[in-house]
Amino acid sequence: MLSKKEKKLIKEIWERLTPVAEDIGSDALLRMFASYPGTKTYFSHLDISPGSAHLYSHGKKIVLAIAEGAKDISQLTVTLAPLQTLHAYQLRIDPTNFKLLSHCMLVTLACYLGEEFTPVAHAAIDKYLSAFAAVLSEKYR
């Protein structure tokens, strides 16, 4: 459950991160690939080495989608409908991996925001990313 205050906080934070979407996104992905090598199996078609163009563009895509959803969290199912279909029928990423990326996203945010990534902000964003992942996997079965 997200309170009004939390939704506002989440929206503000992701708005601020939008200009640096490719830095945030690529950092989170790199962390995930380093700590959870199994996740690399979904990217055999891309060059995911540090600094690669693919890594930046893919990281950017992910962060922008998260930021888009944050603009109106109550409409998450509507906003994510196309991505739901993509993940369910084409990508078919095992949903346990969403948790791994979410954790690495939190670590990236902690690294870049430092003290500003307060326990309250951490809680709100963790809840949001869980909700995002749940919606994303809704069409799986």
Added chain:
Amino acid sequence: MVEWTDAERKAITTLWSQIDVGEIGPQALTRLLVVYPWTQRHFGSFGNLSTYAAIVGNAKVANHGKTVMGGLESAVKNLDNIKKTYAKLSVMHSEKLHVDPDNFRTLAECISVVVAAKFGPSVFTPGFQEAWQKFLAVVVSALGRQYH
């Protein structure tokens, strides 16, 4: 037997040498209680945990955070024998404290976030994070090992 690369050993000892358990411990435990409020079930004797301010200002939380974080010292000093080092603590968490071992994993995640916030991206690189998380995962596994 856990195998550590030289790089992993270096990352773990480098991070540990710069960690102040009195600072990181309380922050990590506070995050656990705030981000995953159901974990408060284990701390009925800690007094008021009903609001964010209450948790942050709670001396028992701070003290306990320091104790738990300090408990990692023996793992850092015994990287090749973590399972045995934590056998007794594992029994205690199972039989006396009745803590679901899943909570160890959750606390480990909170510790990593606090360490990341403290050290920033140039120290807490993806490589360091991998080593640190592997270290915590081994500790978590050892703590759950004696449950039956």
